[in-house]
Amino acid sequence: MSLEIIPVEGLPMIKKGDDLPALIAACVDVRDGDILCVASSVYSKSKGHCRRLADITPTEKAAGIGEKCGEDPRFIQAILDETDDIILEYPFLLCQLPHGHVGVRAGVDNSNVDRGLIILLPPNPMGAAEDLRQGIKNVCGADVRVIVTDTCGRSFRRGQTGVAIGWSGMPAIQDYRGDTDLFGRVLEITEEAVVDEIAGIANFVMGESHRGVPAVVCRNFPEWEGHDELYFTPEEDITRRALKKMN
Amino acid sequence: MSLEIIPVEGLPMIKKGDDLPALIAACVDVRDGDILCVASSVYSKSKGHCRRLADITPTEKAAGIGEKCGEDPRFIQAILDETDDIILEYPFLLCQLPHGHVGVRAGVDNSNVDRGLIILLPPNPMGAAEDLRQGIKNVCGADVRVIVTDTCGRSFRRGQTGVAIGWSGMPAIQDYRGDTDLFGRVLEITEEAVVDEIAGIANFVMGESHRGVPAVVCRNFPEWEGHDELYFTPEEDITRRALKKMN
Numbered sequence: 001m002s003l004e005i006i007p008v009e010g011l012p013m014i015k016k017g018d019d020l021p022a023l024i025a026a027c028v029d030v031r032d033g034d035i036l037c038v039a040s041s042v043y044s045k046s047k048g049h050c051r052r053l054a055d056i057t058p059t060e061k062a063a064g065i066g067e068k069c070g071e072d073p074r075f076i077q078a079i080l081d082e083t084d085d086i087i088l089e090y091p092f093l094l095c096q097l098p099h100g101h102v103g104v105r106a107g108v109d110n111s112n113v114d115r116g117l118i119i120l121l122p123p124n125p126m127g128a129a130e131d132l133r134q135g136i137k138n139v140c141g142a143d144v145r146v147i148v149t150d151t152c153g154r155s156f157r158r159g160q161t162g163v164a165i166g167w168s169g170m171p172a173i174q175d176y177r178g179d180t181d182l183f184g185r186v187l188e189i190t191e192e193a194v195v196d197e198i199a200g201i202a203n204f205v206m207g208e209s210h211r212g213v214p215a216v217v218c219r220n221f222p223e224w225e226g227h228d229e230l231y232f233t234p235e236e237d238i239t240r241r242a243l244k245k246m247n
Numbered sequence: 248m249s250l251e252i253i254p255v256e257g258l259p260m261i262k263k264g265d266d267l268p269a270l271i272a273a274c275v276d277v278r279d280g281d282i283l284c285v286a287s288s289v290y291s292k293s294k295g296h297c298r299r300l301a302d303i304t305p306t307e308k309a310a311g312i313g314e315k316c317g318e319d320p321r322f323i324q325a326i327l328d329e330t331d332d333i334i335l336e337y338p339f340l341l342c343q344l345p346h347g348h349v350g351v352r353a354g355v356d357n358s359n360v361d362r363g364l365i366i367l368l369p370p371n372p373m374g375a376a377e378d379l380r381q382g383i384k385n386v387c388g389a390d391v392r393v394i395v396t397d398t399c400g401r402s403f404r405r406g407q408t409g410v411a412i413g414w415s416g417m418p419a420i421q422d423y424r425g426d427t428d429l430f431g432r433v434l435e436i437t438e439e440a441v442v443d444e445i446a447g448i449a450n451f452v453m454g455e456s457h458r459g460v461p462a463v464v465c466r467n468f469p470e471w472e473g474h475d476e477l478y479f480t481p482e483e484d485i486t487r488r489a490l491k492k493m494n
Contacts, residue, residue, distance in 0.1 A: 002466075003452065005250040091485065102403040151439075155402045155486035156349040158479055159420045159440030161447070163404070173406045174454075192398075193406030197451040200408070200444035205250065207421075207439075219249075232405055238338065239402035242489035 001220055007205050008215035016048040021135025024215050030142045035218040036132065037147045037202030040165055041109060041119050042214040043128050049120045051078050065089055075110065078118055082106040085234070088243045099125055100231035101165045102240070107150050121150065125166030133168045145169030149199040149206075155239060162203020164195035164230070172196075175226035194224060248467055254452050255462035263295040268382025271462050277389045282465040283379065284394045284449030287412055288356060288366050289461040290375050296367045298325050312336055322357065325365055329353040332481070335490045346372055347478035348412045349487070354397050368397060372413030380415045392416030396446040396453075402486060409450020411442035411477070419443075422473035441471060 010027045014020060020043060030036060044050065058066065058073035062080055066073035068090050076093065080086075083095035083106045095106040107121035122128040129146040136144050148166035153159070164172065177190045202216040234240055257274045261267060267290060277283060291297065305313065305320035309327055313320035315337050323340065327333075330342035330353045342353040354368035369375035376393040383391050395413035400406070411419065419442045426437075449463040481487055 002254070003252040005252070007249070088485070096403075154440070154443075156343075156479060156484060157410070157440060157443065157477055159438040159443070159477065161440050161444050191406040192450070192454075193401070193404060193408050194451050196401075196404065196406070197408050197447035201448035203439070204441050204444040230404055230406065232403060237403060238335070238493065239486055239490065242493050243486065245492065246485065246489050 003221055004219040005201060005205055006217040006219060007213045008217060009213060011042075011212065011214065013212075014042045014045045014214070016045065016050075018046045019135070019139075020046040021132055022139045025136060025140045025142075028215075028217055030136055030140060030144050030217060031219065032143045033145070033219075033221075034142065035145045035147060035170070035198060035221050036136065037149055037162075037199060037206075037216045037218065038132055039206055039214040040107070040121050040125065040128070040148050040150050043122050043132065043148060044119050047122065047128075049122055050117050051120065053078075053116050053118060065093060069093060075108070075118065078120070079106045079108045082108060082120055086247070087240055089247055094243065096240075097121065098123075099165070101125070101150070101163075102231075103150060103152050107165075121165065122148065126168070127166070129166035129168035143169075147195055147199050147202065149202055151203055160203075162196075162199040162201075162206070164199040167195045167228075170195070171224065171226035172228045172230040173226040174224040191226070193230065194226075195230065250468055251466040252448060252452055253464040253466060254460045255464060256460060258289075258459065258461065260459075261289045261292045261461070263292065263297075265293045266382070266386075267293040268379055269386045272383060272387045272389075275462075275464055277383055277387060277391050277464060278466065279390045280392070280466075280468075281389065282392045282394060282417070282445060282468050283383065284396055284409075284446060284453075284463045284465065285379055286453055286461040287354070287368050287372065287375070287395050287397050290369050290379065290395060291366050294369065294375075296369055297364050298367065300325075300363050300365060312340060316340060322352075322355070322365060325367070326353045326355045329355060329367055329370075333494070334487055336494055341490065343487075344368065345370075346412070348372070348397070348410075349478075350397060350399050354412075368412060369395065373415070374413070376413035376415035390416075394442055394446050394449065396449055398450055407450075409443075409446040409448075409453070411446040414442045414475075417442070418471065418473035419475045419477040420473040421471040438473070440477065441473075442477065 056074040058077040062077035063073040066076040084098045085096040088094040109119045133146045172195045174192045300321045303321040305324040309324035310320040313323040331345045332343040335341040356366045380393045421439045424437045
């Protein structure tokens with residue numbers, strides 16, 4: 001059976017207080033089992049997870065990093081306020097957020113928003129996914145799965161791809177441990193980050209947010225078993241250790 | 248318009264000398280504009296890009312790394328023979344291949360193959376994609392685009408995802424440079440690694456290769472403009488520099 005990916009077209013520009021699930025359900029006929037992917041930026045806009053640069057007073061640390069990176073120190077301060085651990089300061093500010101996600105500038109974004117405003121990632125992305133899932137259920141009764149996406153760079157490879165920062169109704173990782181290959185041997189690759197693979201194709205369909213398609217419905221996608229340990233701990237992540245030594 | 252992703256089911260176990268495009272075209276009705284994603288492992292099998300461990304004599308270097316990593320030194324030697332630059336030796340062998348891809352064990356794989364054999368990545372993955380594209384054209388006349396996929400780990404996040412190592416009929420990176428956001432400002436995120444996003448969802452549909460679905464057809468996917476500079480140069484890749492210092 002083939003899988004279907006449906007762009008949610010016709011959404012208005014999202015603003016604080018909008019009922020995002022209701023707006024999505026008005027644009028697309030969501031069904032039980034669908035995976036609804038939503039860009040974190042529109043969720044944050046609907047909830048008002050934004051800040052006004054004019055309201056931010058940068059600390060000395062933010063001023064120093066801002067000077068090094070050529071960025072507005074108020075913007076840097078907003079990033080530091082979201083950050084649990086700075087992994088790299090220069091040539092770009094790479095941050096771990098409290099929920100585990102590692103992103104350039106802590107995912108703080110100054111595009112597709114009124115001038116002088118910046119958008120933060122949802123402070124609780126897992127809660128955001130659960131909230132969207134419940135919202136869809138309330139508005140049309142459909143029992144969907146939800147992925148909240150962000151856009152990130154990678155090591156070794158140029159260009160951004162979509163990744164999952166929150167999910168509900170499915171495990172993040174499909175776990176093949178104990179499965180055998182076509183010749184009966186136990187598989188060496190045992191964990192597949194399926195929420196990131198799905199977030200990636202959703203991001204492809206969304207395009208950059210200037211296209212105005214911040215949500216995508218994935219239909220006929222199977223279920224899988226696994227776990228939610230999507231983020232390496234600092235101890236097991238050698239890239240993180242190596243980058244921290246560069247500071 | 249929705250996008251469709253079709254698993255290519257019913258392929259036999261691929262062996263050296265098989266006409267992979269003909270076998271694929273016999274299982275699925277490919278059409279002009281489709282993106283055919285093929286796991287590098289089955290392409291390599293069809294072309295005999297495999298080695299017999301018994302035929303390999305490890306060098307002293309391979310023996311040393313093998314001891315450190317707890318791996319068969321002949322397997323390590325096969326990896327070194329594929330490698331242009333070792334980025335990390337321990338706790339896992341991370342290698343850059345001549346064509347630019349960076350992968351654990353240089354993508355050399357010992358699953359889903361006869362015991363004692365190992366599968367190498369196609370030595371020229373771009374040529375492999377072009378070869379598959381021409382092969383499909385010859386066998387059924389369809390003008391498809393092709394992505395050859397591999398499965399890789401990432402920094403910061405647990406689990407493997409599919410990535411593109413070869414592509415034909417499309418640029419790797421969609422380039423938004425010069426585009427403006429919904430508020431008319433020039434976008435900061437300008438490059439999207441779309442071949443990797445598509446390879447990722449293809450990998451999701453393939454599952455691990457033990458499911459026997461090593462090819463996937465993506466239909467109704469748009470075209471895009473961009474470039475093929477998917478791999479960072481060593482100079483611009485800070486993760487690579489940081490990891491090399493760990494050796």
